[in-house]
Amino acid sequence: MTEPHEVAVVPGDGVGREVVPAAQQVLEAVADGRNTLEFEFTDGEAGDAVKERTGTALPQGTRELVTGADATLFGATGETSVEVVIPLRRAIDAYANVRPARAYPGVDALQPETDLVFVRENTEGVYAGHEAELAPGVTTLTRVITAEASERIARFGFEYAAEHDYDVTVAHKANVMRETDGLFLESVERVAGEMGTECETALMDALATRLVRDPAEFGVVICPNLAGDVLSDLAAGLVGGLGLLASANVGPERALFEPVHGSAPDIAGEGIANPTAAILSGAHLLEYLGHEEAGVSVREAVAETLAEGPRTPDLGGEAGTEAVTTAIVERL
Ligand code: NAI
Numbered sequence: 001m002t003e004p005h006e007v008a009v010v011p012g013d014g015v016g017r018e019v020v021p022a023a024q025q026v027l028e029a030v031a032d033g034r035n036t037l038e039f040e041f042t043d044g045e046a047g048d049a050v051k052e053r054t055g056t057a058l059p060q061g062t063r064e065l066v067t068g069a070d071a072t073l074f075g076a077t078g079e080t081s082v083e084v085v086i087p088l089r090r091a092i093d094a095y096a097n098v099r100p101a102r103a104y105p106g107v108d109a110l111q112p113e114t115d116l117v118f119v120r121e122n123t124e125g126v127y128a129g130h131e132a133e134l135a136p137g138v139t140t141l142t143r144v145i146t147a148e149a150s151e152r153i154a155r156f157g158f159e160y161a162a163e164h165d166y167d168v169t170v171a172h173k174a175n176v177m178r179e180t181d182g183l184f185l186e187s188v189e190r191v192a193g194e195m196g197t198e199c200e201t202a203l204m205d206a207l208a209t210r211l212v213r214d215p216a217e218f219g220v221v222i223c224p225n226l227a228g229d230v231l232s233d234l235a236a237g238l239v240g241g242l243g244l245l246a247s248a249n250v251g252p253e254r255a256l257f258e259p260v261h262g263s264a265p266d267i268a269g270e271g272i273a274n275p276t277a278a279i280l281s282g283a284h285l286l287e288y289l290g291h292e293e294a295g296v297s298v299r300e301a302v303a304e305t306l307a308e309g310p311r312t313p314d315l316g317g318e319a320g321t322e323a324v325t326t327a328i329v330e331r332l
């Protein structure tokens with residue numbers, strides 16, 4: 001008997017409740033076929049709906065579930081996102097946000113050569129939570145950059161790049177934010193020196209233009225928090241939409257996996273959400289837990305399904321979430 005992996009499942013709101021069960025179904029199918037892999041899934045509530053009912057978007061029980069689990073599969077929350085996702089990432093010290101953006105054969109992409117991975121600093125920058133209203137009509141935000149967090153994300157990014165055979169580009173705006181991004185850049189370059197590795201540095205605004213025109217030029221892009229959030233959504237547009245982009249929030253001991261997209265209230269409840277992003281998040285979860293081969297088999301089943309169909313309407317198809325999920329499970 002193998003020890004089961006304890007996985008917290010937090011679907012959240014909107015399409016999170018449709019795509020997370022799809023991803024869980026895929027993980028269950030993968031485990032069914034392998035006697036070295038077993039899961040124990042436990043559900044937790046979070047988001048707009050639970051806040052409406054109980055007054056809190058992130059119940060203590062859910063927080064404890066996530067901090068106690070080996071890994072978490074998260075969906076999306078709606079308006080309460082800042083009350084849920086950011087505290088959960090913080091609770092497991094998930095300092096690295098990994099967001100691959102890859103084009104797939106069969107999916108209409110603006111840039112079919114795209115194959116890059118954003119490694120985003122996930123704990124500070126302008127998302128550190130230091131905002132204030134000084135007076136009516138006057139607000140401020142404090143941007144936090146520390147050497148420690150910058151070095152930590154750099155190390156993660158360079159190791160990830162070496163493991164997956166990517167070049168590294170570092171996004172920054174140190175010409176304007178001289179103190180904060182100056183420190184970020186200096187820290188990343190110091191780590192590169194220590195690790196004996198090369199990296200290109202690029203101003204993040206110019207980088208945005210280059211990403212659109214020639215994404216194939218890039219591999220791993222190490223970014224400060226806000227830049228990583230914006231640039232990865234930009235890259236989603238290059239490869240065929242948010243329904244495809246998975247992400248991992250990795251801490252020293254635990255990790256939380258989630259689609260990049262939100263609760264998509266415009267299509268929620270219709271059964272047409274693309275489950276790909278959530279299922280690929282599940283593949284990442286498998287790899288994180290040491291089941292590399294199982295993760296790859298999910299990625300292959302997803303790629304085949306994207307190439308041959310069925311596809312959801314966001315990709316020009318007519319199939320629903322369930323039909324796509326079933327097709328992926330059948331190809332496993
Ligand atoms: P969104 O990602 O929910 O939707 C943007 C567009 O992408 C919509 O047209 C939507 O239909 C489409 N889309 C998203 N996921 C899809 C999928 N799986 N299949 C097919 N189409 C998909 O972003 P939006 O509209 O800006 O935000 C909606 C809500 O989600 C807001 O309340 C926001 O706060 C929340 N949000 C939550 C996040 C999280 O929980 N991590 C992240 C981003 C937004």
Ligand code: MG
Nearest residue numbers: 229230233260
């Ligand atoms: Mg975002």
